Amino acid sequence: MPAIVRAQESESIWDMFSRKRVLRDVDQGGNTAAAEALIATNEPILSYDTAYNLQLAISQYEPFVANGGWEEIPQEAYGLSLGKDGRPVIALKRRLISSNDMAIVENVNDLFDAETDRGVRTFQARHGLIVNGQVDEATWYALSVPAATRLQQLYLNFTRVQNTASSLSPRYVVVNIPAATIEAVNDGMVEQRHTAVVGRVDRATPIMASKISQINFNPYWHVPKSLVQKDLTKYMLENPNYLAEQNIHIYDGSGNEISPASIDWTNLGNAINYMYRQEPGAANSMGHCKINFYNPYDCYLHDTPGKELFGENARFHSSGCVRVDNVADLVSWLLRDNGDWDRARVDTTFASLERLDVECQARVPIHTTYITAWANRQGTVSFRDDVYQFDAQGKVTFEA
Structure with missing residues (x-):
């Protein structure tokens, strides 16, 4: 019996050291980099090659689905991370192996080890989630x-x-x-990729094709009547100083400035009869620039003072227009046919707060699209949530 007890104690100590070694030795940063490299190629989401790559992905998924697909992930897998163990880890590994996020192994053990960490991060990267190696809520649902x-x-x-x-x-x-992303494509290659914030479900970004015509530097923002109705009157009732804090001025039809105190904010019909203009500056809702293209929806791309939203998983917060991270890079790319509009001049113009409108010499086409699945030539397949329920409706065309 003493020998058995010692053996059990030795095994327990070995398990403890094994888990500590897992936590100590795993290169989590390297796993994130490897996962992101699988999707950070210069291949566009929208191209002829994408259609071909999707065909290949379909040919791989069809027989797999015909054989039953992957196993259901248990609820106990929620919250798993590096160093955890137990039967839910086995189920997680089997699920990751089924979707090619982990290599096939002969025996699946119950330890959330380095390979599992990399597998979870690969899965997260393919699904546009924050890559943290944890089975958090968004990862579990995906x-x-x-x-x-x-x-x-x-x-x-x-x-x-x-x-x-x-x-x-x-x-x-x-x-x-x-995906809430923007790609600037030239000759079949992505030259820039930007994180974006797009329209929420009740104020969806419209799907269309147009051509980018003009850049407004340090623009005024004229508050749309729809936002006056839905948002601004509510904010003024909650905080009478809201307009002053946001540097928004009110004008009547003759261009005369009106005092906010003179408006009955409980009377919506009275409030919407005026024009509301936000001055250029740090608080301006369009940030330092607006990127115009003709469309009947009053939709445009723009900068934003609210950079924190670019770090979220689900970036569906706008009223239909599209906010662009690192917008100065995109502006200099769009104006590169205009002569000396390099990145340095764009930055200088932003900082000057000068109101300036620049016509784009190259009318670059723009496509707002709804693609929830795509693949690259490496065979990496990416998926996104059906936020507007167009997949559920089976929509493949989006004519107005």
Whole structure:
């Protein structure tokens, strides 16, 4: 018996040291870099090549789904992270192996080890989630989506991409709404990729094609009547100093400035009869620039003072327009045919707060799209949530 007890104690100590070694030796930063490298290629989300890559992904998913797809992930997997153990880890590993986020192994043990950490981070990168190696809420829900649903996304998006690819020019900008990203493409390669904030469900960003015509530097923001109705009157009732704090001035139809105190904010019909203009500056809702393109929706790209939203998983917060991270890079890319509009001049103009409108010599096409699944030539397949429920409706065309 003493020998058995010693053996049990020795095994327990070994397990403890094994887990400590896992936590100490795993290169989590390296795992994140490897995961992000799988998707950070220069291949566009929208192109002829994407359609071909989606076909290949479909050919791989079809037999897998026909055989039952991946196993359901148990609720106990929620909250798992590096160093954890138990049966839910086994289920997590099997799920990650099924979707090619982990390599196939002969025996699946119950330790959340280095390979599992990398697998979770790979899964998160492919699904546009914050890459932290933890089975957090967003990751757990994404893991819970059946393989058959993912295959249906591949079918729908193959048709969407195929329908649009024929109209693409060599140089274009793509706003992919479900991914909340922007790509600046030239000759089949992504030259810039930007994180974006797009319209929330009740104020969706419209899907359309146009051409970028003008950059407004340090613009005034004229508050749309819809926002006066839905938001501004409510804010003024809650805080009578709201307009002053946001540097917004009120004007009547003759251009005379009106005092906020003279308006009955409980009377919506009275409040919407005026024009509301926010001055250029740090608080301006469009930040340092507005990127214009013709459309009937009064939709545009713009900078924003609220940079913190770019770090979120689900970036669906706007009233339909699209906020652009690192917008100065995109502006200099759009103006590169205008002569000396390099990044340094863009930065200088931003800082000057000078009101300036610059016509774009190159009318670069822009496509706002709805692509919830795509693949690259490495075979990495990316998915996004069906935020506007267009997948659920089976929509593949979006004519107004």
